[in-house]
Amino acid sequence: MNPNPEFPADFLWGAATAAYQVEGSPLADGAGASIWHRFSHTPGRVANGDTGDVACDHYNRYQADVKLMRQLGLTAYRFSISWSRVLPDGTGQINHDGLDFYRRLVDELLESGIKPMATLYHWDLPAALDDRGGWLNRDIADWFADYARIMFEALDDRVAMWATLNEPWVVTDGGYLHGVLAPGHRSLFEPPLATHNLLRSHAAAVAAYRTMGKNQIGIVVNLEPKYAATQNREDLEATVRADVYMNRQVLDPLFFGEYPPELGQMFGPAWPRFPEEDFALLRQPVDFIGINYYKRGVTANDPDVLLERAKRIAPPRSTYTSTDWEVCPEALTDILLWVTERYGKIPLYITENGAAFYDPPTAINGRVEDPLRLDYLRTHLLAARQAIAQGVDLRGYFVWSLLDNFEWAHGYSKRFGIVHVDYTTQARTIKDSGKFYAEVIRSAGRALQK
Numbered sequence: 530m531n532p533n534p535e536f537p538a539d540f541l542w543g544a545a546t547a548a549y550q551v552e553g554s555p556l557a558d559g560a561g562a563s564i565w566h567r568f569s570h571t572p573g574r575v576a577n578g579d580t581g582d583v584a585c586d587h588y589n590r591y592q593a594d595v596k597l598m599r600q601l602g603l604t605a606y607r608f609s610i611s612w613s614r615v616l617p618d619g620t621g622q623i624n625h626d627g628l629d630f631y632r633r634l635v636d637e638l639l640e641s642g643i644k645p646m647a648t649l650y651h652w653d654l655p656a657a658l659d660d661r662g663g664w665l666n667r668d669i670a671d672w673f674a675d676y677a678r679i680m681f682e683a684l685d686d687r688v689a690m691w692a693t694l695n696e697p698w699v700v701t702d703g704g705y706l707h708g709v710l711a712p713g714h715r716s717l718f719e720p721p722l723a724t725h726n727l728l729r730s731h732a733a734a735v736a737a738y739r740t741m742g743k744n745q746i747g748i749v750v751n752l753e754p755k756y757a758a759t760q761n762r763e764d765l766e767a768t769v770r771a772d773v774y775m776n777r778q779v780l781d782p783l784f785f786g787e788y789p790p791e792l793g794q795m796f797g798p799a800w801p802r803f804p805e806e807d808f809a810l811l812r813q814p815v816d817f818i819g820i821n822y823y824k825r826g827v828t829a830n831d832p833d834v835l836l837e838r839a840k841r842i843a844p845p846r847s848t849y850t851s852t853d854w855e856v857c858p859e860a861l862t863d864i865l866l867w868v869t870e871r872y873g874k875i876p877l878y879i880t881e882n883g884a885a886f887y888d889p890p891t892a893i894n895g896r897v898e899d900p901l902r903l904d905y906l907r908t909h910l911l912a913a914r915q916a917i918a919q920g921v922d923l924r925g926y927f928v929w930s931l932l933d934n935f936e937w938a939h940g941y942s943k944r945f946g947i948v949h950v951d952y953t954t955q956a957r958t959i960k961d962s963g964k965f966y967a968e969v970i971r972s973a974g975r976a977l978q979k
């Protein structure tokens with residue numbers, strides 16, 4: 530093994546955000562409401578009653594934010610498009626004022642030499658489509674493909690990389706099984722239907738792209754390698770269930786044209802019979818897979834846990850973030866190798882990686898010290914480089930997140946940014962982790978060694 534592997538010369542050094550988490554002004558200039566607008570305005574759904582009404586005000590401050598990106602030396606930026614800004618009803622009439630925001634953003638990025646990666650869906654379904662069944666309605670594959678075509682038509686001359694969906698597993702697990710994310714359903718029967726329609730929608734957008742697109746398209750999944758807490762048969766089987774549910778449920782159908790058979794057993798009578806002809810359509814070749822990695826899952830058997838019958842163990846000597854996520858960089862190397870071995874040597878991007886730690890609410894003497902986040906980034910980038918040395922075709926890394934932002938059901942209580950946001954003044958301050966990341970970029974990774 531090469532002890533000093535390098536990042537490829539054209540490796541992309543990026544940061545990521547998502548529309549509802551940073552933009553603010555969700556109804557501006559003719560935009561329609563999204564399910565997150567609705568959810569966050571429903572009492573009791575989001576911590577402290579926080580909403581995305583203002584967020585980081587990126588909708589108005591995008592130019593200054595692109596300047597920040599330039600200051601950091603980013604070579605790529607991953608953002609998402611709000612479907613209901615472009616199509617207020619989800620289908621039909623285009624709202625050009627909403628679409629123009631993304632035109633301006635992309636132009637600004639290109640002028641700064643920053644490559645855009647646009648995600649078409651990062652959880653903010655048009656509320657009007659939710660009223661028609663949302664992800665439970667099979668027609669959504671057509672609605673999504675129509676929306677995707679509008680975006681390809683408008684921006685494919687300038688957007689180098691498209692991601693169809695962000696984390697379909699989280700959409701269904703959080704939104705349809707446990708109800709902690711929009712649209713807040715709690716059902717055992719809905720998640721498989723929603724997952725299937727998400728995958729059909731992804732595939733329909735990729736198929737549309739092949740008829741008109743000139744660049745690259747892929748999907749973004751969150752993966753969490755599962756390790757058995759003990760070698761007991763019960764724990765080993767529980768670990769398989771957890772792995773099937775979270776990691777293989779999305780990628781197996783896209784690459785192999787079938788769901789892992791264990792899912793049928795896990796869902797029991799809630800597992801539907803899907804039309805056979807769907808499966809060939811799901812296997813649209815993608816140009817890359819985007820992987821969001823935050824933590825691993827040490828797993829033990831627990832018959833009382835819904836569906837998975839598996840629980841997460843918190844190893845006592847580990848470090849935990851303020852979302853209680855175990856810090857484990859080695860698992861990032863493992864998951865990149867696993868994807869490459871299981872699905873083939875396809876180009877990969879780490880499309881999200883980062884950590885929420887407690888940061889002071891305002892900068893002190895112009896500085897925000899965040900040593901734990903800095904170390905998280907350093908160790909995970911080293912782990913990514915290790916995977917490259919072991920043969921993974923890793924093409925880029927996007928830190929989550931550029932800015933502190935609206936962390937879904939946690940509201941503004943968790944900070945993931947490498948740039949601090951003071952929510953009362955909207956002042957931005959590059960944290961120590963951001964300065965470190967800039968140094969890593971400038972040195973093409975050599976600063977990781979120090």
Ligand code: BGC
Nearest residue numbers: 547695696699751821929936
């Ligand atoms: C999501 C982000 C989120 C991050 C941290 C990912 O699951 O894509 O939107 O902020 O994790 O929780």
